Structures are given as C-alpha cells and as structure tokens.
Amino acid sequence: MKKIWLVAIGVVLLLGTILLASCGTESSPSVSNYNSQQAGIWVSGEGKVTATPDVAILSLGIQAQETDVAPAQSEAAAAMDKVRTALKDAGIADKDIQTTYFSIQPVYQYDNNKQQSILSGYQVTNTVTVKVRKVDQTGPILDAVSAAGGNLIRVNNVAFTIDDPTPSYAQARVKAVADAIAKAKQLADNAGVKLGKLTYITESNNTPSPIYRTDMTSGAVAPATTTPISTGEIDIITDVQIAYAIGN
DSSP: HHHEEEEEHHHHHHHHHHHHHHHHHHHOOOOOHHHHOOEEEEEEEEEEEEEOOEEEEEEEEEEEEESSHHHHHHHHHHHHHHHHHHHHHHOOOGGGEEEEEEEEEEEEETTTTTTEEEEEEEEEEEEEEEEEEGGGHHHHHHHHHHHHHGGGGEEEEEEEEEEHHHHHHHHHHHHHHHHHHHHHHHHHHHHHHHHEEEEEEEEEEEOOOOEEEOOOOSOOOOOSOOOOOOOOOOOEEEEEEEEEEEEE
C-alpha cells in the first residue's frame, strides 16, 4: 500500500513539472516574430516647397479706459464701429471679421500713502481677427483702421499664411517620396542587398506656421505714406516613412 502511494505522488509531481514547463514556454516572447516585424529597410524622406503667402491675418483691438464702466464701454463700442466700417469700406466681408476677445477689467493704482491698491477705473478691450484675402491691400487697410480707431486702436500683430496649401502639399509629397526611395536604394546598394516589395508607407505633415509681424502701428493716426508690408515666404514641409522588404 505504501508503494502505491509513493507511485501516485511521483506521477503528480511529474505532471506538475510538465505543466509548468509548458506554461513557461507559452509566455516567453517570440524573438523571431519581433525580428520579422523589424525586418527590411526603413527610411524617411522629406519634401519641401516654398510658397508666397496669399492671405494676411490681422489682430486688431480697441482699448478704452474711464473711471466708470459705462463710458468706457460706450467709447470702445463707438471706436470699434468705426474700425468695422473702415474694414467694410476696404472690401472685407463680414465672414472675415471675427470677435476673438472681449473683456471689462478693473484698473487699480497703488497708493503709497495708504499702502494699498485703489480702484481707479475700468478698461474695456475688444479684439477682432480679420482675414485679408487681397494681401497687397494689407498696408492700406492697416492705415485705414489706425485712422478710424485713433488713439484707442491696437494692432496686436499681422500674420501671413496660405489660404489653400493643398497644391503645395501635393508637390512636397512627391519630393518626400522620391527622397525616401533614393535613400532606400542607397542603403540597399551599400549593404549589398536588393530591395524587395514596398511593405509600409506613412506621411506626417508639418502645418505651415504663419509669419508674424509685430512691429505695427498702435494707437496712432494714419501715417502720411502707406505702411510698407513684406509677406516673405512660407515653407510647406511633409515627411514620409517607408519600408522595403529585402529581396532575394
């Protein structure tokens, strides 16, 4: 009877060892699968096209300050109406004028005698973003709104961009793919192998950043001559990554 129990215990231990071994084998990462995912020749390519901006984005504001809210708000509203009229007279459509910021803030001044801040008035700020589709009219439009807004006008900045960059991206994409293919061929030649079939391709675009000009007229009447404006150029850039299998 004792021998039978010993045999049974031995069988159980043997089965446990086999099960543990099989579990360990299943949980082990497959090195061959990992390597197969990374196999081949991976390269990246860049395509760049330089374009001239065809749209100007203006950030214009009116800022009024009075001892009470009502007169400050009324003064700011009247000045902004004049600015909007000047914009419309210059051919800017309503859809291209958008209010982007409005605030009424208390203004404090520090009283040295009382050693505390004293309320001195209220400041009203009204800012609009304007899209100028005829970029060559940017200078005259800035002069017109400066005259309309008078000492309350604030030209925060001027940015130049491209209204529809799609054609430029198409050109940049052609250059990016050609750049990547050339690199892949060079790598294959240097390594003494042949390129197989294309197995992977992806693209990432770099959104063109507007060119900003901040040295604009602020709080002044229109100058005797038209404000000079330089649009400069914008780089449209796209990147691709491709992978080739290694041929036989």
